[in-house]
Amino acid sequence: MSRLRPALRRVPPPLALLLGVALVLSAAWSLATAPLQGPDESEHIAYIEHLAETGHIPSATAGPGAYATDEVAARGSGFLRIYQNPLARQPWTDSAQSSYRAFEDKLSPAGRKNGSGPNPVGKNPPLYYALGAVVWKLTPGGHFFGRLFALRAMTGLFFLLSVVFAWLMAGELFGPRMLPRTVTTAVVALLPMDGFMSGIVNTDSLLAAIWAAFLWLALRTVRLGLSWQRAAGLTGVAVLSVLTHGRGLAIMPALAIALVVAWLVGHRTLRTTLVSAAGSAGVLVAGFVVYRLATSAGGAGGSLYGGEVNLGPKSTFSLRNLITTTWQFYFPRLDSLQPRLGPPIGYRQIFVQEYFVGIFSSFEVYFPYRVYDVVQVLIVVLVIVGYTLAVLRARTLLTHWAKIVVLAASAASMLAVLHVASYRALVNGSENPLIVGRYLLPLTPVFGAAVAAIVAGLPRRAGAALAVAVCFGLLVLSLGGIGMSLERFYA
Amino acid sequence: MRRGILAGFLALFAVWLLTAGLAYLLKSRPAIWATPTSEAYDVAQLTPIAVPGHQQICLDGMPWAPEARFVQVRVLPGLRARTPAIGIAARGPGYRADAVIPGGLAQNARATAAIRPASKEIDGTLCVTNRGARPLSFYGVPTADRLGAPVTVTVGGKPLIDRQLSVTLLQSHDKAILGRLGTVLSHVATFRPVGTWLVWILLALVLFGAPVAVALALARASVADDEVAAAAIAPAPGGTTPPSPPPSDPS
Numbered sequence: 001m002s003r004l005r006p007a008l009r010r011v012p013p014p015l016a017l018l019l020g021v022a023l024v025l026s027a028a029w030s031l032a033t034a035p036l037q038g039p040d041e042s043e044h045i046a047y048i049e050h051l052a053e054t055g056h057i058p059s060a061t062a063g064p065g066a067y068a069t070d071e072v073a074a075r076g077s078g079f080l081r082i083y084q085n086p087l088a089r090q091p092w093t094d095s096a097q098s099s100y101r102a103f104e105d106k107l108s109p110a111g112r113k114n115g116s117g118p119n120p121v122g123k124n125p126p127l128y129y130a131l132g133a134v135v136w137k138l139t140p141g142g143h144f145f146g147r148l149f150a151l152r153a154m155t156g157l158f159f160l161l162s163v164v165f166a167w168l169m170a171g172e173l174f175g176p177r178m179l180p181r182t183v184t185t186a187v188v189a190l191l192p193m194d195g196f197m198s199g200i201v202n203t204d205s206l207l208a209a210i211w212a213a214f215l216w217l218a219l220r221t222v223r224l225g226l227s228w229q230r231a232a233g234l235t236g237v238a239v240l241s242v243l244t245h246g247r248g249l250a251i252m253p254a255l256a257i258a259l260v261v262a263w264l265v266g267h268r269t270l271r272t273t274l275v276s277a278a279g280s281a282g283v284l285v286a287g288f289v290v291y292r293l294a295t296s297a298g299g300a301g302g303s304l305y306g307g308e309v310n311l312g313p314k315s316t317f318s319l320r321n322l323i324t325t326t327w328q329f330y331f332p333r334l335d336s337l338q339p340r341l342g343p344p345i346g347y348r349q350i351f352v353q354e355y356f357v358g359i360f361s362s363f364e365v366y367f368p369y370r371v372y373d374v375v376q377v378l379i380v381v382l383v384i385v386g387y388t389l390a391v392l393r394a395r396t397l398l399t400h401w402a403k404i405v406v407l408a409a410s411a412a413s414m415l416a417v418l419h420v421a422s423y424r425a426l427v428n429g430s431e432n433p434l435i436v437g438r439y440l441l442p443l444t445p446v447f448g449a450a451v452a453a454i455v456a457g458l459p460r461r462a463g464a465a466l467a468v469a470v471c472f473g474l475l476v477l478s479l480g481g482i483g484m485s486l487e488r489f490y491a
Numbered sequence: 492m493r494r495g496i497l498a499g500f501l502a503l504f505a506v507w508l509l510t511a512g513l514a515y516l517l518k519s520r521p522a523i524w525a526t527p528t529s530e531a532y533d534v535a536q537l538t539p540i541a542v543p544g545h546q547q548i549c550l551d552g553m554p555w556a557p558e559a560r561f562v563q564v565r566v567l568p569g570l571r572a573r574t575p576a577i578g579i580a581a582r583g584p585g586y587r588a589d590a591v592i593p594g595g596l597a598q599n600a601r602a603t604a605a606i607r608p609a610s611k612e613i614d615g616t617l618c619v620t621n622r623g624a625r626p627l628s629f630y631g632v633p634t635a636d637r638l639g640a641p642v643t644v645t646v647g648g649k650p651l652i653d654r655q656l657s658v659t660l661l662q663s664h665d666k667a668i669l670g671r672l673g674t675v676l677s678h679v680a681t682f683r684p685v686g687t688w689l690v691w692i693l694l695a696l697v698l699f700g701a702p703v704a705v706a707l708a709l710a711r712a713s714v715a716d717d718e719v720a721a722a723a724i725a726p727a728p729g730g731t732t733p734p735s736p737p738p739s740d741p742s
Contacts, residue, residue, distance in 0.1 A: 017708040024696045031679050031690060080637050087530045087659075088638075089523050092681040093554045093612055100682075145682045176719055178712035186705065364532075464496055464713055471705050472503045476511075479697065483515060490678035491522065491668055 014182040015167045022163045022189040022198075025478055026156035029199025032485035034090045035148050036079045037361050038200030039438070043121045044129075045148060045201050046071055052133035053113045057126055057294075063117030070112055070144045073103055084362045086488050104143060121203075123305060126294050127243040128203040151201045158209040159198030163189045165212035166445040172219035173403060173449055180452035183467045187448030188212070190474035192358035192481045197438055203245045204441050210241045211442030214251060215410060218258035222402045225266030228279030231259060235280040239287030243294070246305040247439060250417035255280075257409040265402045322423045329419070341426040342433045352376045354437025356447075358481055365484050367477075378473075382454060389457040411446045492717055493710045500706035508698070516669040522662040524558045529638040530565065530630055530657035536638060538654045539567050540631040542646055547578070547620040548629065548656055552642040555583045555609035558674075561661035563603045564619055565630035566596050573597060575623025579604040583615025594623070603664065617658060630657040 011019075036042050046067045050058045058066070067075065077100050078091040091097075132151050139150040163185055170184035188194060198205050214237045221230040238255040241248035259280060263273060321338070328340035330347050353359055357375050359366040390397060397404065422435040451470055455463040528550065531537040542548045562581065568574045577592040590604035609615075621627040631654045632638040644651040668675060676690040 014708040014712045017704040017711070021701045021704045021708075024693065024701055027693055028697045031683070031685070031693065035682055076641065078640070081529045081640060082526075083637065085529060085532045085638065087532050088526045090678075090682070091525070091554075092678040093525065093556065095554065095612055095614060097681055141684075146684045149683055149685075178715040179709070182708055182712035186708065190705070460492070460716075461495075464492060464709075465499070467709055468496055468500045468503070471709060472500055472507075475504070475702060475705055476507055479512075479701075482697065483512075486675060486679070487520075487668060490675045491520070491671075 012167075012178075014178060015164070015185065018167075018182070018185050018189045019160055019163055021475075022160055022195070023156070025189070025195040025482075026159050026198040028482050029195050029485070030149075030152040030156060031199075032482045032489070033196070033199055033361055034079065034082065034489040035145060036075060037083060037489070038197075038202060039362050039436075040121060041201050042067065042071065042075065043119050044132075044203065045151065046115045046119050047121050047124070047129045048132035048136055048151065048201070049112060049147075050115045050119075051126065051129050052136040053109075054116075056116070057129075058115060058119040058122040059117030060120060060122035061118050063119075064114065066115055066117060066119040068112045068115035069110075070104060070107055071115065073100065073107075074144055082489070084364050086364050090489060092490075100145075101143070124203060124245055125243045125248075125291065125305065127240060128206045128245075130294075131206070132201070148201065152199055155201060155205045156198045158205040159194060161209040162194070162205070162212045162444070165209065165216050166448060169212060169216040169219060169445050170449060170452060172216060172223060174452065174456060177456060179464065179467055180456040183452040183455050183470065184445065184448040186467075186471045187451055187474065188444050190471060190478055191356070191444055192360075192474070192478045193355055193437060194441060194444055195478050196358060196360050196481060197441060202438075204438050207241060207244045207248055208441040208444060210237060210244060210248070211251065211410070211414075212445045213237050214241065214254070215407065215445055218254070218262075218406045218410070219403055221258065221262045222265055222406055226259070226262045226268050226272060226276040228275045230262075231276040232279035232283045234258065235283040236287070239283060239290075242287065243291060247414070247417060247421075247442075249305070250414040250442075251410075253413040253416075254406075254410040257413075258406050261402050261405050316427045317424065318427075321427065322420065325423050325426070326419045341423070343431070345433060345435075348372075348376060350435055350437050351440070352379065355440045357477055359437070360481050360485055361488060365481070365488050367480060367484070371477075371480075375473075375477075382451065385458075386450060386454045389454060393457060407446050407449065411443050414440075414443055493714045496710045496713050497706050500709060501702065504702040504706075513669075516672075517667045519665040519667055521563075521659075521664060522666045522671055522674075524556065524560075524660045524662040525554045526659050527553050528640045528642060528655050528658050529632050530659065531632050531638065536632055536636060538631045538633050539628040540646065540651070540654055540656055541626045541628045542619070542621040543626050544621055544624040546647040547580075547618045548644065548646045548651070549616055549618040550642045550644045550656055550658070551614075551616045552640065553581065553583070553615045553617045553658070554612065554660070555581060555586055555615045556612040557608050557610060558662045559606075559660040560608050561603050561605055561664065562590070562617065563601055563659040563661055565657060566600055566602050567598060567628035567630065568596065570598055574600070574602065574627060575621065575625075577602055577604075577627075578618075578620035578622055579606065580618040580620070581606050581609075581615060582618070583609060583613040586610075586613055586615060591622075603661070619656065631655055632657060 043066060047058055049068050049071065050056060053068070077096060082088040082090050132154060135150050135154045136147050139147045166188040167181065167185045170181040174180040194208065214234065217230070217234045217237055221234055224230065235255060238251045241251040268276070324337045325340050327337065328346070333339065352375060353372050356379065357367060357372055418435050418439055422433045425432060425434040455467045458466060540548060562579050566574050573594060574596040575594045579590040579592065581588040586609045588606040590606050592602045592604045596602055619629070634653055634655050639655060642655055644655045676694065677687045679690045680687045
């Protein structure tokens, strides 16, 4: 305790305040979204329960059922009927609660072990679920809804970590300038989608925290130069990303580029280079061993990951078609291009609607369309201002090329994996494009840093006004999303 | 600058709260007490249930309560037709309430009947009677679908296995969320290990604490930047520009 107080006193006030805001928003999102109503939340909980109760990872393809008996009963008591149906409400009568509790009290231990699959998220690697299994076991009372509440709180902790790492990352970018640093962190803390996802059981929030830590460590390594400890630390975080989700594999190209950039900037000796490479390789090997142990002990038989590593039949995969499909995601179709595969979605739906502004619950809670229109225009204005500033200050920017390359490579790597996985799904006949806004959560610190760079590049008063406008807008969107969710489930 | 940021942010937020926020809270809307069976949101899941003339459709699992003051079903009399009168009968242990919805409703209309509420929460039945001579269809959902509730349905006394009537119990036709905030927040606390008081505290923190904290964070950051800028341009006691501070670890 005597050590904790001075440590807490050293937390910069803007960070402490933003952490408080993030905590409050995360708790509010957790309560505003009814149990089991987040995207794939039932499946994530089923994975955690099965891992906690049996020590095994559920199968993605085989088995008698995805959910254990207590979750089946919870869904059957009204929570399945309200899923994606805004006309329905969860049960809130005393009798509904007491009858579920009575059922749960009579449930045999076997009734918590029978969710062996097929569970579609069973292909996910086990890190988030292993942490969740610990929380599951430690939750007092051992009741299903109490455990669900605790799991959501755990996800909220990952959100707070994202905020802390975003602060540290922004410190590497902006040095002692506190306003841009605060804006970067505030974007992470206030973005409605970040808050919403922190209030439900899902892997994306852990992945986002890991990526924020990676971005900080990568920039730090570039600034301080390569050493085996830094290379090993950075690689360790990358391994955590890979052990969290298939999309976490996108960190590997970013890791390679960060290490190369750090090497180029540092002009290290051959010996230092070799030792650093050995540090990185050692952690990679250790991570692979952990992965193999986890999958063999879990019984997944090495079948983890999905479309992120499996490109499907080679005959259907065409680089040209991938590029034209991706082009039409962002830009209008050129006459020479074939029509885009899949449903007519693009950056408006994924970036603006589902990510920067947000669509909540399981896609049935959303703002009036004019809100998305306004935000889309404001984003275009911000991009134009940012581009103009970049041109005007190109020389200054060039002195920071290493940091910019690391951030851009991380963003590009994630976007490339998302588009390849989406294309793979579409080209193999799926109608689901497998790309949604929440997949962009690992990039929130990068977007936050971009906004903060514009704030830093503008004259002081204009920069401060932009900081106020951005934070106000994001906070109001968050409160609006929480309010709409409360109405949708409880009014 | 510090005051400008604080005042600017809080003024913006106050304007938003008093306009958009308050308008949202004061907007009237139906106050739902329970949806014991589902209504299809997706038209593809809409499964009409035809009730012959002078027959009734009944279902159990109705959570009658002091708050359940209106029964609502949706009707499908036909594109140009109108409904006949519809009878509503709510039953439960020690509870009995009847009502009639006058005829004349058009296709897809919501038919709502005010009923005498039960004095306490009880599990009971609901019967809806088609008082006309011709069959009348109601909104329903498939029993086997995920929308299906664990209820037993009969039409004219015969079990109906594959579909169930969509029923909504309302507390009020038309009430602002602000007027029943306590009820809404008590719903939030159900199935959770938290009390309603904690939800109230959280609401206060979200509405008033969060904006103040964000404004303070920006203001404190701006002050820190001002101090650094002032230190950089202030003349040193010796009359020369002070040397730049050594680079610090930003972590």
